[in-house]
Amino acid sequence: MTWTSPGHECGTEPGPQLTAAHRSPRTVHFGCPLCRLWSAAPGSALGQELDCPRCGLRLKLNPFTIDADWRPIARAWGNPV
Numbered sequence: 001m002t003w004t005s006p007g008h009e010c011g012t013e014p015g016p017q018l019t020a021a022h023r024s025p026r027t028v029h030f031g032c033p034l035c036r037l038w039s040a041a042p043g044s045a046l047g048q049e050l051d052c053p054r055c056g057l058r059l060k061l062n063p064f065t066i067d068a069d070w071r072p073i074a075r076a077w078g079n080p081v
């Protein structure tokens with residue numbers, strides 16, 4: 001048994017970062033946990049892997065979305081919203 005479970009998400013582990021997207025009328029929005037850039041993606045991207053357009057971090061969107069406004073979060077992260 002070599003598996004340990006520190007229970008953290010620091011972004012340095014291999015594999016895509018699981019990221020929750022926020023639903024918009026025709027798109028979803030997601031924030032990169034590494035560089036904190038918010039991007040839009042088509043709804044079909046849910047459950048798929050994609051790369052952050054800024055830092056290239058491998059992200060995997062959750063198949064479900066958060067039904068909440070993403071803009072306050074993006075603004076708090078320093079995005080020009």
Ligand SMILES: [Zn+2]
Pocket residue numbers: 032033034035036037052053054055056057
């Ligand atoms: Zn990024």
